[in-house]
Amino acid sequence: MIRGILDGAATLLGYGASSETAPLDFSSTEIVVLPANAGPDEPVTPLRTVSKPTFRVGEAGSKGLGLFAARALGQGELIIDERPLLISVRGVPVAVPIWYSQEQTTKYQLKEFEKYLEVVLKEMRPADRDAFMSLANSHTTDGSGPIAGRIRTNSIGLDGLCPEMSGPMAQYSSVPHFISRMNNRPVFLSTNFHDASISYTIYAARDIAEGEELTLTYSDVWDTAANRQQTFKPYGFVCTCDACLDPINSDTRRAKIRSFIPTVQLWAVNRSLPDDWLINKCLEQMALLEQE
Ligand SMILES: [Zn+2]
Known part of the structure; x- marks a missing residue:
């Protein structure tokens, strides 16, 4: 059995107990679309708000798009609090013919994963789906489909999301919208995921001048x-x-x-x-x- 939750833009997929070799059963897929933010009476913590816009998306030269400070930001200031567009497991359990090579196995698994993700993507809000599909994809030649490729390019690991699960079924990837736009530079900002609000926050690690590029370390x-x-x-x-x-x-x-x-x-x-x-x-x- 497969179960899933779709976040405000976002999808969270998981599995119930099942055989590693059971065929994919889309009829048992449960997709839940959470609101973009929690209301004051809901058990989920609402997103933290910033007083004035803190960032803008802009051209970052050869790196493509990037995130830039929309105004001067003080050390410790909240820059972003956003729910991911998509949260998903990192693969689906599929039966692979035993005579397949490692390369064939990987490609087959990626193909099946893509079929699963297509079902999920249909449930996303159109604006969120467009935002997701507008993200970069650097996995175009390794057998990844367009959805899995974007997940592999932009995701942040979210292990431990379901403490009752273990092994590969407990390994999630999440794809935020704006945080995915942040290019790499060592030790500048880091992300924190908050279970209570199902969101990622970014705080300024130091004072940041208006127009400065906001970056994350990928390594x-x-x-x-x-x-x-x-x-x-x-x-x-x-x-x-x-x-x-x-x-x-x-x-x-x-x-x-x-x-x-x-x-x-x-x-x-x-x-x-x-x-x-x-x-x-x-x-x-x-x-x-x-x-x-
Ligand atoms: Zn470097």
């Missing part, structure tokens, strides 16, 4: 520059930020920054170290962060 910030470029490959771009262009210094700084927390513990348990030892370590850390 683990602790990865080396070489590993980050591997992460960016499926998105079809090579990052040319200052950190990626100077991997020897940047990788060394990140390794030092990362090792800071054990340093705090070291000081706490060693009474022979003076008080300013930790203060000096903190100043070093701040300098490293500024440089990075």
Whole structure:
């Protein structure tokens, strides 16, 4: 059995207990369209509101579209609170002939996944469906259909959404509308998903000038520059930020920054170290962060 919830623009798909090899049964698919926002009397927390528009979508050169600050934003200010256009599981369980190669298996699974997603997409509000289909798709040659390709290009992982489920059936992907427009740059803003409002928030990590591009990091910030470029490959771009262009210094700084927390513990348990030892370590850390 398959069950699904469709969010305000959005779709959340999940599975009940079923055999891994059961054929897809669309008649048991349940799609729920949630309102764009929760009313004050509903058990779901309403979205947080921003006082004046905080961002606009604009041209970002070779990166296509991007998000830009519509006005000066202060550190800690809420920039976005939005419900995803779509929340879905990352694949559907299908029976694959055992003589299929790995490549054939993947393509077959993607084809079946696309059929499932087509059913879901029909239920979305037209404006939300248009917004979803207007997003970039960098998976056009690997067997992904146009819907799965957009999910694979734009989604944010949402594991742990259904604590009663485990394994692949508990792995969800969500596709926000405006957050999907944010291009990559290391350590600038990060997303938080709130179960209570079924939404993503973005807060300003520092003061942001009007017109500045709002960016997210697509990779683990602790990865080396070489590993980050591997992460960016499926998105079809090579990052040319200052950190990626100077991997020897940047990788060394990140390794030092990362090792800071054990340093705090070291000081706490060693009474022979003076008080300013930790203060000096903190100043070093701040300098490293500024440089990075
Ligand atoms: Zn970079």
